[in-house]
Amino acid sequence: MDRSVLSDGQWARIASLLPGKAGDPGRSGADNRRFLEAVLWIVRTGSPWRDLHHEFGNWNSVFKRFRRWALKGVFEAIFTCLSGDPDFEYALIDGTIIRVHQQGTGANVWPAPSARVYAI
Numbered sequence: 247m248d249r250s251v252l253s254d255g256q257w258a259r260i261a262s263l264l265p266g267k268a269g270d271p272g273r274s275g276a277d278n279r280r281f282l283e284a285v286l287w288i289v290r291t292g293s294p295w296r297d298l299h300h301e302f303g304n305w306n307s308v309f310k311r312f313r314r315w316a317l318k319g320v321f322e323a324i325f326t327c328l329s330g331d332p333d334f335e336y337a338l339i340d341g342t343i344i345r346v347h348q349q350g351t352g353a354n355v356w357p358a359p360s361a362r363v364y365a366i
Contacts, residue, residue, distance in 0.1 A: 250283055251283060251286040251287070251290065252279065252282065252283060252286070256328060257279055259327055259328070260282075260324050260327050260328065261278070261279075263320070263323045263324060263327060264278045264282075264320065264324075265315070265318065265320060280302060280303070281302075281303070281308060281311060281312075282324075283302065284298060284302035284303065284308050285308070285312055287299070287302065295308070295309045
């Protein structure tokens with residue numbers, strides 16, 4: 247079952263941006279490419295973390311690593327590097343493709359139901 251999203255050329259461009267390489271302080275990442283493929287699979291499918299396929303590893307370990315990288319800004323560096331690549335259009339999200347339900351926009355209802363006065 248082939249789940250790879252990254253081409254070898256794309257991987258060569260971003261491999262040096264990722265933490266956990268040999269020579270970096272701390273523990274080395276077990277397999278940065280497999281981890282990044284797992285994150286891209288989650289983005290592409292919209293699945294919850296618990297549904298991550300076992301080929302990518304333990305879902306909780308992948309999520310914790312994702313969270314650490316997100317806090318460090320690693321994904322911003324990756325997407326900046328790959329933003330001109332047409333194969334990554336699905337990973338770039340903006341407000342033109344995301345819609346909010348009308349009740350989720352935060353608009354006030356005036357007058358509020360508790361402030362209405364009813365004539366008897």
